[in-house]
Amino acid sequence: MGFLAGRDVLVAGAGVTGRSAAEALLAAGAAVTVTDGSADRLAALEPLLPGVALAPGLTAPPAGVELVVTSPGWRPDSPLLVAAQAAGVEVIGEVELAWRMGLELADPPAWLAVTGTNGKTTTVGMLESILRAAGIDAVACGNVGLPVVDALLAGHRALAVELSSFQLHWSPSVRPAAGVLLNLAEDHLDWHGSFEEYAAAKAGVLSGEVAVAGVDDSRVAALLSVSPAAAHVGFTLGAPEDGQLGVVDGRLVDRAFGADAVLADVAEVRPAGPPGVADALAAAALARAHGVSPEAVRRGLRDFRPGAHRAEVVAEAGGVTYVNDSKATNPHAAIASLRSHESVVWVAGGLLKGASVDDLVRAEGHRLRGAVLIGADRGVIADALARHAPSVPVTVLAPEGGADAGGADAGMAEAVRAARSLARPGDAVVLAPAAASIDMFADYAHRGRAFAEAVLELVGETGHRRS
Structure with missing residues (x-):
């Protein structure tokens, strides 16, 4: 790439x-x-990247550096990044790097971008499935796992790009062909410093040619209204107006890119329930913006299967359903998870990242049979339950009886046993942590596996696994 050669x-x-x-x-x-702050991680790179210089623990860029490309988790106030910007050295993220590299291609791929507090991974998975059903060489990438720069260099023709607020913060010039903001709620406030800064980062996805947003969320609708995009498209769980996608008589309907074009039946959407339908509408809007037919949208949604740890039914035993929604890593996602069940024993806790759970407990406390709390911020959630749902039985696992004593998996097994003791026939035991996992687990997938394994061991022969 010309702009990088020799730099x-x-x-x-x-x-x-x-x-x-x-x-x-x-x-x-x-x-x-x-x-990197870890000498071990750097050492692991050495045989993989011959020709790269390795410098552990830098707090300022070496003399001569013209550009810093940061990993998304590095905060803006990291000493190295602060020092680089103070020295006039530009700091960008890997997504921005991929965008600039793509601009130098004779025929760059289309970027169809997704962000929001909840539902990003499901939406990009649906979008990838729809694009492939239309015969388009497409791949889901970005925050979903595959770095965007790898997807770009692999030559795919359309990129279904999941973007976190961190990635958007470090991507000032990305202008997707179509981008969607699904929803907004408090998350990552410890990283951004305020909800306003978090929302401003998320709004960057609406800066391309077509801006799509979930207009049932008033804050998201307001950001759509001021987007610089040439075309504004809303999606709603109600009947759509002109320029929107929505639901009419149990069907997903497009009134933005076609005259009452029927895209799919609500009953065909997985995961089932309002959050899944909203994600399907968002994915359909991006695909329709890219010229995909209604028939391909329907095929793609039918073919899509939700990823692991997103509202997975692990087992049923004694009339109790056990659900792994470990990917509900913030309060907004946990609300959506809890609303899928009438009566819930809630397994929650971890790192709240500065987010409040008061609104969650106020809104969903009525459906809680009980709560079992784990992780670093378990006390914060317990206090919210005491304030807003004082009649809900709460088990708070003390450190000496949980992960700190016998490992994260042992702590989760204790939580599952406690949840079963609170549950009654007809209830769902739902792992919807409303928090990040890294205080106890390697990641949300590890947390979800620990829950599933604990459930299957507990129910034994009395239950059956669900697929």
Whole structure:
């Protein structure tokens, strides 16, 4: 890539994103240095990236560095990034790097981007499925796992890009062909500093040619109304107006890209329930903006299967259903999860990242049979329950009886046993943590596996696994 050839670039972070960025920069002819706080992570890169200089623990860019490419988790107030910007060195993310590299291609792929507090991964998965049903060489990438720069260099013709608020913060010039903002609620306030800054980062997805937004959320609708995009499209769980997608008589209907075009039956959408339908409408809107037919939308939604740890029914035993929604990593996602059940024993807790759970408990406390709380911020959730749902029985697992004593998996097994003791026939025991996992687990997938394994061991021969 011409703009990178010969430039001295520093990559901040030696994880998956940092490695992919470094590989792409090397291939483009840049001189690359990688820094990370972990000497072990850097050492693991050495045999994989010959020609890259490794510099552990940098707090300022070395002399001569012209560009810093940061991994998304690095906060803006990280000493290295602050020092780089103070020295006049531009700091961008891997997504921004991929965008700039794509601009130099003779025929760049279409970017169809998704962000929001909840539902991003389901939506990009649906979008990928729809695009492929239309015969388009498409791939889901970004925050979903595959770095965007890898998807770009692989030559795919359409990118279903999941973007976190972190990635959007470090991507000032990304202008997708179509982008959707699904919803907004408090999340990552410890990283952004305020809800306003978090929302402003998310709104960056609406800066391309077609802006799509969930207009049932008043804050999202307001951001859509001021978007610089040439076309504004809303989606709603109600009947759509002109320029919107929505639901009419149990069907997903498009009144933005076609005259009452029927896209699918609500009953065909998985995961079932309002959050899944909203995600399907968002994915359909992006696909329709890219010229995909209603028939391909329907095929793609029929073919789609939700990813692991998103509202998975693990087992049923004694009239109790056990649901793994470990991917509900913030209060907004947990609300959507709890609303799928009439009576719930809620397994929750972890790192709240500065978010409040008061609104969640006020809105959903009536459906709680009980709550079992784990993780670093279990006390915060317990206090909210005491304030807003004082009649709900709450079990707070003390550190000595949970993960700190016998490991994260043992702590989850204790939580599942406690939840079963609270449950009655007809209830659902739902892992919807409303919080991040890394205080106890490697990631949300590890947390979900621990829950599923504990459930299956507990129910034994009395229950059956659901697929």
